Amino acid sequence: MDIKRSFVKQLLQSTEFNKPVNVKGWVRTKRDNKQIAFVAINDGSTINNIQVVIDMTSFDENKFKLITTGSSLSVTGTLVQSMGKGQTVEIQAKEVEIYGTADPETYPLQKKGHTLEFLREIAHLRFRTNTFGAIFRIRHAMAFAIHKYFNDHGFYYLHTPIVTGSDAEGAGEMFHVTTLDMHKLPKSEDGKIDFSQDFFGRETNLTVSGQLEAELGATALSNVYTFGPTFRAENSNTPRHLAEFWMIEPEMAFYDITDDMDLAEDFLKYLISYALENCKDDLEFLNNMYDKELIERLNFVVNNKFERIDYTDAINILTQSDQKFEYPVKWGSDLQSEHERYLVEKYYKKPVMVTNYPKEIKAFYMKQNEDGKTVRAMDVLFPRIGEIIGGSQREEVYDKLVTRIKEMGIPEKEMWWYLETRKFGTVPHSGFGLGFERLILFVTGMLNIRDVIPFPRTPKNAEF
């Protein structure tokens, strides 16, 4: 009997009863007595399990003992309407093949709730839980939706380098990339490490952003985006930071800051809508188990316009509020977490986009305003997670950009290729960076970023 394997998801939706079917997957739970046994199987195609019914009067008892939580099976049988409550269809088993057993004394996942902290310590097995199945199906759906959105809007997916010779972006500490013998580093006469002997003949690092390279692509392809891994060697220990994370960075020629904000808002709303439409079962599970307001909050964000305010207005709102802040509010200082939370969660009670920040607290490449004090930066602030997007219109005027580079002490020589885009056919352009894991945090309602990436890289942690 050779029957094509079906996914659990298909079988649960099927109405073709009394036909032979085959399902392969992992046992979640088992209940039994002398006459009959029920085995719940999951294969990752959906959060729901399919119930396999075994007639114990004719089943090998020793083999049955090996069917435990975590074991992997191939079940051939008949799809029937369920006689019991709780499910509509089930499989009457005829043949059960055991691929691999899972000793219940040592298999860490048993049929009980586990804390997310414990599951983080068994990251190789946590995929097998309802929670992480849901999270990673949603993560996939979001990655797919990102490519779909950009493809549908005339953007090109640009692969920017992971190993970079540029350290000018200034977005944090970088991981060095080298093939030099760390125990015998070649030194030049002045005692410095001689990187001319290194693999690339120069000092190289893992990228902290693909933005500068994306800008190069945008000056010919018009609309491009990157979506790849990004590395920050900061010693950050928070539920919102990773040393290795994924970032989406669209860059658009002929976009000003308003176009940039319009895109950011439309993009985020599209992605959240996509999740609501395509990840219903998983979102409902997370809503029930972790965050009773999750789906309500997602709908709210999709259906309401983001508030857009000037940095200066934000400072005024904060200054005039009765709220006591640990950090003083004053024009020229960056907004602290507590300030952002007040604006988003208390004052406006919806996503907020803040623009026109003081130039001193923002990056060198941002478009300078006529007032000489501010730049066309924009941050999108979300409830719970704070800054989800950071972007800006870019300075396209060669002289202004060079002046700023000198003021901020950035090595101008290394930036020659970036500066040439302003020398030859320069155009106004804009872009932003979206932290993929922060998006997934928001969409899943999870609270720790280590739970929305399969293998989190954080200080002192690269076990899996």
Next chain:
RNA sequence: UCCUCAGUAGCUCAGUUGGUUAGAGCACCUGACUGUUAAUCAGGGGGUCCUAGGUUCAAGUCCUAGCUGGGGAGCCA
């Protein structure tokens, strides 16, 4: 990196003023039960009390240092 809380059974935790043989629930194992669904009921096994020092007649409990984890902050996406 700073502040703060925690680390006791596979998991989640309790453990009194420092005192004799360290407990519970769940999980697991055995048995009972004619369709269960976080099954139920009865019984059973299971401990490097994070590590290293120290105080004390006596330390899971007090002190010091370290390690690991959570929360908050900074840096940021």
